[in-house]
Amino acid sequence: MTHSQQPYQGSVLDHSQRKYQTIDAVVSPVGPLKVLSKVEMAKLLDASQSGLYSLFRSCALAVLNSGNYMDDGKELLERYKNFSIRVLQEERGIKLDIKGAPASAFVDGKMIRGITEHLFAVLRDVLYASAEIQNNPKFDLDTQEGTTDAVFHMLRNAMALQSGVEPKLIVCWGGHSISREEYDYTKEVGYQMGLRGLDICTGCGPGAMKGPMKGANIGHAKQRIKAGRYLGITEPGIIAAEAPNPMVNELVILPDIEKRLEAFVRSGHGIVVFPGGAGTAEEILYLLGILLHPDNRDIPFPVIFTGPEDSAAYFERIHEFIGTTLGEEAQQRYQIIVDDPPKVAREMLEGVKHVREFRRHTDDAFYFNWQLKIDPDFQRPFVPNHENMRSLALHKNQAPHELAANLRRVFSGIVAGNVKDEGIRAIEQHGHFEIHGDPEVMLPVDELLASFVAQNRMKLPGRTYRPCYRII
Missing domain, CATH: 3.40.50.450 (Rossmann fold)
Incomplete structure (x- = not known):
């Protein structure tokens, strides 16, 4: 289930209004996802460690912008400068606290299910590559x-x-x-x-x-x-x-x-x-x-x-x-x-x-x-x-x-x-x-x-x- 903390907010930068509107939300995974370890949480939340947070943020923003086609990564990051995403660890699992997400990822305040699945795929793969693949002697x-x-x-x-x-x-x-x-x-x-x-x-x-x-x-x-x-x-x-x-x-x-x-x-x-x-x-x-x-x-x-x-x-x-x-x-x-x-x-x-x-x-x-x-x-x-x-x-x-x-x-x-x-x-x-x-x-x-x-x-x-x- 997904929840919207606040309704539409933010400013419109040009005539294409829907593209630039944003939503804040707390999102739960649609399917099962392993509980994160403290080390994984620290890697993700600390932007100074190998740029992992920055990588996760940019990939997550791209997924949330799905359908608003552009072919310029720099433009996307500059368009949503205030976008942030944070992992919340709770007793029953994890959630994502999202600020300033493109409004097109939501319908009536709830995130589209397919986009939610893609968002947690980003979390899964970014963490796995960092924790299990890179700098692993295996x-x-x-x-x-x-x-x-x-x-x-x-x-x-x-x-x-x-x-x-x-x-x-x-x-x-x-x-x-x-x-x-x-x-x-x-x-x-x-x-x-x-x-x-x-x-x-x-x-x-x-x-x-x-x-x-x-x-x-x-x-x-x-x-x-x-x-x-x-x-x-x-x-x-x-x-x-x-x-x-x-x-x-x-x-x-x-x-x-x-x-x-x-x-x-x-x-x-x-x-x-x-x-x-x-x-x-x-x-x-x-x-x-x-x-x-x-x-x-x-x-x-x-x-x-x-x-x-x-x-x-x-x-x-x-x-x-x-x-x-x-x-x-x-x-x-x-x-x-x-x-x-x-x-x-x-x-x-x-x-x-x-x-x-x-x-x-x-x-x-x-x-x-x-x-x-x-x-x-x-x-x-x-x-x-x-x-x-x-x-x-x-x-x-x-x-x-x-x-x-x-x-x-x-x-x-x-x-x-x-x-x-x-x-x-x-x-x-x-x-x-x-x-x-x-x-x-x-x-x-x-x-x-x-x-x-x-x-x-x-x-x-x-x-x-x-x-x-x-x-x-």
């Missing part, structure tokens, strides 16, 4: 095995790994800034997959992350599937730009973008990629870099790029970029299907059958892809500061999967400079990221980014894009 995050084990434990703690269930979880990637036609297409693809009993996992935000879940929900309802999964996987730096959409019924927050990406490929059984911008390019490069590793060449992992007819040129540009930078072998790891949602669903269903048979034959788990080889270059957190962006190895004198790792970092840095609070502030303070490399690599990168800007794929519709990078 998890050597400098090794491939230790990082993968950490990702496994975070997913398991969130109850996102389901044993005894046939493979059917499809990861959907794509942009938050897409046209209405592209959004409707993502819904139709999700609908066709839902009719065939497939579940959906996305980055949990708007646009191409929301559409497939919405469509699958209708498909599941028609087939009377009551336990459809709409799994959202995010990380603290991106959650303000991609707040969980209302369709997400399972939310997991990984500590950083690298662990988030590993969670996608370890838990998913296939991937559908819709049109997007720099973030989608980062995801594609991450995925292809892993699939190009010699140890992964025989592991079935269906990948489909798809969109409506008007998006054909977008995928032609992506396909050309991949061929120019990573080569023909990378192009063979996916198929492109334009304007045919039923075919996407049928091909993905067929691909999942191969995944199931392969894992049965090799005795691998259905719920977690242990066999996939992921090099530390794809696991090690990349800090997108000016020095690191200048120092990237962007040349062809390296294996394709190694080049993919470095190209992935280029787009990760651009995402940070576009939407993440710390990235935006770094650009404001030090100017554009400067990206250096050989012309045969940098020219395709420059052309791809220019096409994203021209197609308005770098910011939400109606918002001006100011580049955070300079190609040198």
Whole structure:
């Protein structure tokens, strides 16, 4: 049950009144949540300890702002400067004392149930990562095995790994800034997959992350599937730009973008990629870099790029970029299907059958892809500061999967400079990221980014894009 201590209060900053109104409330967890220890309470309440309170506050605010789409973490924090959230420990459990929360998270003074669930998922994952994963000798995050084990434990703690269930979880990637036609297409693809009993996992935000879940929900309802999964996987730096959409019924927050990406490929059984911008390019490069590793060449992992007819040129540009930078072998790891949602669903269903048979034959788990080889270059957190962006190895004198790792970092840095609070502030303070490399690599990168800007794929519709990078 949730309680509102006070009615609407606060001031309105512009004509969009509802966005800026706030509510104070004390909120109880919807489901069971372990009682916090005194150490966990101290970590959360003391803002000076590893910035844990600040991290929890920013993620909680993003969840409470769900539906009020923006793609600027700095703007969200500045809009609700007076927002605070405090954990109350009582004899019967815990509650959250919230001040200055976005009014859109409430109906008649009570918090929307789905938002309440997401809010306590934030508490669960932020605390677990801090108390059990980080600085824990059990998890050597400098090794491939230790990082993968950490990702496994975070997913398991969130109850996102389901044993005894046939493979059917499809990861959907794509942009938050897409046209209405592209959004409707993502819904139709999700609908066709839902009719065939497939579940959906996305980055949990708007646009191409929301559409497939919405469509699958209708498909599941028609087939009377009551336990459809709409799994959202995010990380603290991106959650303000991609707040969980209302369709997400399972939310997991990984500590950083690298662990988030590993969670996608370890838990998913296939991937559908819709049109997007720099973030989608980062995801594609991450995925292809892993699939190009010699140890992964025989592991079935269906990948489909798809969109409506008007998006054909977008995928032609992506396909050309991949061929120019990573080569023909990378192009063979996916198929492109334009304007045919039923075919996407049928091909993905067929691909999942191969995944199931392969894992049965090799005795691998259905719920977690242990066999996939992921090099530390794809696991090690990349800090997108000016020095690191200048120092990237962007040349062809390296294996394709190694080049993919470095190209992935280029787009990760651009995402940070576009939407993440710390990235935006770094650009404001030090100017554009400067990206250096050989012309045969940098020219395709420059052309791809220019096409994203021209197609308005770098910011939400109606918002001006100011580049955070300079190609040198």
